[in-house]
Amino acid sequence: MNRATRTALIVVAAVALIFAPMYLGAYSLTLLGRVLALSIAAIGICVVWGRTGILSLGQGLFFGLGGYALAMHLKLMSTPKGDLPDFMMYNGVESLPWFWKPFASAPFALAMVLILPAAAAGLIAWLMFRRRITGVYVSIITQALVLAFVTWLNGSQGLTSGTNGITDFQTFLGINLRGENIGRGLYWVTLLILGLCMAGTALILNTHFGSLLTAIKDNENRVRFLGYNPAAYKIAAFALGGLLSGVSGALYTLHLGTISPAMIGVTFSIELVVWVALGGRASLVGAVGGLVLGNLAKDKISSAAPDAWLYVMGALFVLVVLVLPQGVAGLLGRRQTKNVTTPVRRTAGEVAVDAAD
Amino acid sequence: MDPVFFSGQLFTGLSVASLLLLTALGLALSFGLMRVINMAHGEFLMIGGYLTFIAAKIAGPTFLWLAFPLAFIGTALLGALLEFTVIRRLYGRPLDTLLATWGISLILQQGARQIFGSTGVPVTAPAWLNGAVVIHGGVLDGLTFPYVRLFVIVLAALVLGGMWWLLNRSPFGMHVRAVNQNREVASSLGVNTRRLDMLVFALGAGIAGIAGVGLALLSPVNPTVGAAYIVNAFLVVVVGGVGSVLGAGAAALLLGFTTALAEGLTSSSLAQSIMLILVVVFLQWKPKGLFPTQSRALEES
Numbered sequence: 174m175n176r177a178t179r180t181a182l183i184v185v186a187a188v189a190l191i192f193a194p195m196y197l198g199a200y201s202l203t204l205l206g207r208v209l210a211l212s213i214a215a216i217g218i219c220v221v222w223g224r225t226g227i228l229s230l231g232q233g234l235f236f237g238l239g240g241y242a243l244a245m246h247l248k249l250m251s252t253p254k255g256d257l258p259d260f261m262m263y264n265g266v267e268s269l270p271w272f273w274k275p276f277a278s279a280p281f282a283l284a285m286v287l288i289l290p291a292a293a294a295g296l297i298a299w300l301m302f303r304r305r306i307t308g309v310y311v312s313i314i315t316q317a318l319v320l321a322f323v324t325w326l327n328g329s330q331g332l333t334s335g336t337n338g339i340t341d342f343q344t345f346l347g348i349n350l351r352g353e354n355i356g357r358g359l360y361w362v363t364l365l366i367l368g369l370c371m372a373g374t375a376l377i378l379n380t381h382f383g384s385l386l387t388a389i390k391d392n393e394n395r396v397r398f399l400g401y402n403p404a405a406y407k408i409a410a411f412a413l414g415g416l417l418s419g420v421s422g423a424l425y426t427l428h429l430g431t432i433s434p435a436m437i438g439v440t441f442s443i444e445l446v447v448w449v450a451l452g453g454r455a456s457l458v459g460a461v462g463g464l465v466l467g468n469l470a471k472d473k474i475s476s477a478a479p480d481a482w483l484y485v486m487g488a489l490f491v492l493v494v495l496v497l498p499q500g501v502a503g504l505l506g507r508r509q510t511k512n513v514t515t516p517v518r519r520t521a522g523e524v525a526v527d528a529a530d
Numbered sequence: 531m532d533p534v535f536f537s538g539q540l541f542t543g544l545s546v547a548s549l550l551l552l553t554a555l556g557l558a559l560s561f562g563l564m565r566v567i568n569m570a571h572g573e574f575l576m577i578g579g580y581l582t583f584i585a586a587k588i589a590g591p592t593f594l595w596l597a598f599p600l601a602f603i604g605t606a607l608l609g610a611l612l613e614f615t616v617i618r619r620l621y622g623r624p625l626d627t628l629l630a631t632w633g634i635s636l637i638l639q640q641g642a643r644q645i646f647g648s649t650g651v652p653v654t655a656p657a658w659l660n661g662a663v664v665i666h667g668g669v670l671d672g673l674t675f676p677y678v679r680l681f682v683i684v685l686a687a688l689v690l691g692g693m694w695w696l697l698n699r700s701p702f703g704m705h706v707r708a709v710n711q712n713r714e715v716a717s718s719l720g721v722n723t724r725r726l727d728m729l730v731f732a733l734g735a736g737i738a739g740i741a742g743v744g745l746a747l748l749s750p751v752n753p754t755v756g757a758a759y760i761v762n763a764f765l766v767v768v769v770g771g772v773g774s775v776l777g778a779g780a781a782a783l784l785l786g787f788t789t790a791l792a793e794g795l796t797s798s799s800l801a802q803s804i805m806l807i808l809v810v811v812f813l814q815w816k817p818k819g820l821f822p823t824q825s826r827a828l829e830e831s
Contacts (some may be wrong), residue, residue, distance in 0.1 A: 228625045300810060304817040306753050309567050314765045316808055319760050321806035328799025439761065443632055451631060483640035490633025494626045495619055 183458060190364055192214050194357045203428070206360040208468045210424035213370050213450050216457060217417030220374060221245040222446065223454035224383065225410045226390030228308075230442050231297075231315030232418045234322050235290035237437035239419025240426040244339040246272060246282030247350075247426075251343035259341070264331035279346055286423040287416060294415020295408055300521020302404040302411075305394070317525050319442050328436040345427070363424055370417060371457055377413070378457075386410050453502025463500060534673050539794040540787065545679040547749075547786025548686030551779055552741030553759050554766035555693060556734025558778040561767055563710055563730050566617055567628040570635040571763065573758025574605045574735045576642060578742020579751030581605070583651045591656055594743075601739040609735025613728045621727075635756070642753040659747070682744040689737060690779050697775060706730060759772025763811050770820030780820055785809075 190209075194202055214236055215369045221227050248258050256262075257269060275281045292527070297318065301311055326333050333339070342350055377383060388396045396403050426432040445464070453461015475482040497504055560566050560766055578601040585597035612634065620627045642736055655678050663675040697703035710715040717723045745755065766785055770777030788808060792801035816822075 228628070230628075296812075300814060304814055306813060308818050309561075309565075309628065310768060310813075310817075311624065312567070312628060313761075313768055314813065315764055317761055317806045322802040324799045324806075325803040327798055328803075355727060439757075443629075447629055447632070480640070480644065483636050486636035487633040487635075487640070490636070491616060491630045494623075494630040494633075495616070498623070498626065 187368075191361075194360055197331075197479040199356065202356060202360055204469070204472055206356070206363050207425065207428040208359055208465050209360075209367050209469060210363050210421055210428050211445075212446055212461045212464045213367055213421035213424065214418045215460040216370055216374050217414035217421070218446055218449045219418070219454060219457055219460035220378070220410055221384070221414035222449070223456070223460065224378060224390060225407060227388045227407060227411065228312045228446070229315045229411070229414065230312045230439070231317075231319040232414070232445055233437040233439070233442035234315070234319040235415035235418035236422035236425070236441075237319075237322060237326075237432070238290045238293055238422070240422035240432040240437065241333070241339070242276070242282055242285040242419075243423040244426050244432045245276040245343075246279060247342040248339050248347055249273070249277045250345065251341060258290070258334075258339075259338065260334040260339075260465060261331055266331040270332055290419025290422070291412045294418075295412035298408040298411035299404075302407045305404075316442070318438070323434045323438045336434060338431055338436070340431035340433075342430055345495065350427075350430070354478075359428065364489050365394055365395075365427070366420065366424065367461075370420065371461065374413075375457055376419070397499045447490050447493070449500075451489070451497070451500055454499030456502035459500050459502025462502075481491065483525065533669050534671070535794065537670055537673055538813070539790045541675060541679070543674075543683050543786040543788075543790025544783070546790065547782045548683045549741055549744055549748075550759070550762055550766055550786055551686050551782035552689060552744065552780045554770070554782055555775065556737045557763055558767045558772065558775060559706075559734045561732050563706060563774050564617070564621060564727055565624045566620070566731075567612040567624050567631065567764075568617070568627055568731075569632040569735075569760060570612065571631075571734070571738055572758075572760035573638040573642075574609065574738035574756070575742045575759055576751065576753065576756040577601075577608065577638070577744060578605050578739030579653075579746040579755060580642065580646060580651070580742075581739065582743045582746040583646075583653050583751060586653050591654075594656060596742065597743050597746075600683045601743050602736040605739030605742070606736035610728055610732040612735075613731040617731065618724075618727070635760075639753045646751075646753070648753060650752035650755075651790065652750045655747045658776055660815070678747050685740070685744055689740060690775070691695070691744040692736075693737075693775050702729075709728040741791060747816065765806070769809060769812060769819055771821040774819070776819040777819055777821035 193205060196206065217235075218229070218232060221229055221232075235485040243305070246477060252258050257266060258330075261269075276285070297315070301314060327336050344350060378386070385396065385401060385406050389406060393403050422432070422437070423459055425436075429436075448467035450462045450463070451467055452461070453459025471482070471486070474485055493500070535695060547602070553571065557571050560568055566583075577690055581601040581604045582593070582597040586593040589596040592771050612631075616630055616634065617627060620630060659677045659681055661677050663677070663680070665671065665673045695703075697706060703829045705716070705721045705726055708719075708721060713723055742751075747752065762785065766778055766781045769784065770779070770781035785805060789801055789805045795801075796804070
């Protein structure tokens, strides 16, 4: 597929998405909006995994931080002034915990949606990368961290509502969330934010910084020998991935009207990664497309045949990895652009042989 | 803290560590040798548990003589099949094996759910394992050690000893260590690395199957039991140092005790979170684990 066809396809898809509320039914529109919100997290995975080569299995942690930051504000807004949120009263909590208090302010909560996930991701990345922890270690540690977060949430009934999650929202920034045309508005806002995130990330990846991320993926040691500090770039990329996950989590919470530990756990985090792998980890459009189409298929198949769904998904995971290592986007012939293909890594012996010839 | 309660927690920690160790051994082996991240490893544990349940149905109250060979051979064969069909094609791509084996674990879990149902199936331990050692008198008065938990601890110690012997004193182990150090050289000296990979993978699966027998004696077996163990088993591998059997043993004990003690001090969910965060902090101090494989190579896959 050449550049012109690709641009044409993207334009057609964008137009179809912008006018979706005109031709889609209420159920389909809600579903599409929700999946689009989720796909912002896919952009983050594309940056962290596809471009920098760090496989994080803990994106649910950052997604959850963004989601909970917004949910705490929404919960306080739908609780009468002076009262405690309902779940705190059931659990015998006497006064509002200190870390809940500032979330009564909307600007603070919105800032936290961005700052909390990015700072958490930055801190975790700093701890890992400054000690040169790489590869599968990173995957295992991030997975353990998301498990720790979910276990803590589940255990803290009084502070975070535990397994039930935070739910029952009414207003946001003075808008009634149960109003008449809220579905359409939310859909367009989601689409706008998705577009901004994609464009912004594409711009960032097109700079010198983006090239360095690709270089780190291909050979971190050579980047180090050229005088750069790979850890700093990896931390920045990881924080960007966390930020995007957090934005996605907040939007998703708004769409679903609830957030709970089960929505952000280990399984959720791996599923995100697999849809991105299916679409094409190194391509922004591929990652977003894979996640959107995968989740739409999940909705259709799992409601038609609930028992079969897990078999289908399991088989899909195996097939994607065996047959389509670069995903569908890789299959559609982006091979002519050089930054997607991985170079063949040669051993010192082979280099010596070449030099001798 | 009350000494009886404290010792009781330590003992529980030891028996938890035993199961963790048996699960982690196979992971440590296949990860060290093949750089394969097998997310379906927990499902071998689950299958071992279900095979114990079947053995108990067939052989009646003295089912252990049947359960061990059945669980070991059953899971080992499945492991060999998995290696032959999927893992073999993914060597050198550790992150991809992680995703593919996660898919396989989903399929196995759903299969178990459809065959055995989603609630746990109970296995009654044989009569000679009922009862407990109770300490009378002294500061530890009233402390009890159930026979079943003692049995699991002895089992883990035996398997660990056997593995150590196999790896350090047998020709098979020599080949495994050789391939671990340098695959190309071992291969050119006549070691059949492909066959060895499959055997090691099957052996790791078989040990997880044996862990499944121990698991079935302690608690009912359900389809998600493997998923509950897998994250912790991976942490054992990371903390112990990849590919090190003794490291895995030490790390399993460390993690088991830490969790049990933290549980005694706080709640069980907080204990789990604390343990996971302690592991990340520990890796700041020793990024390659307790017993790292020494290497001068710049690039490590």
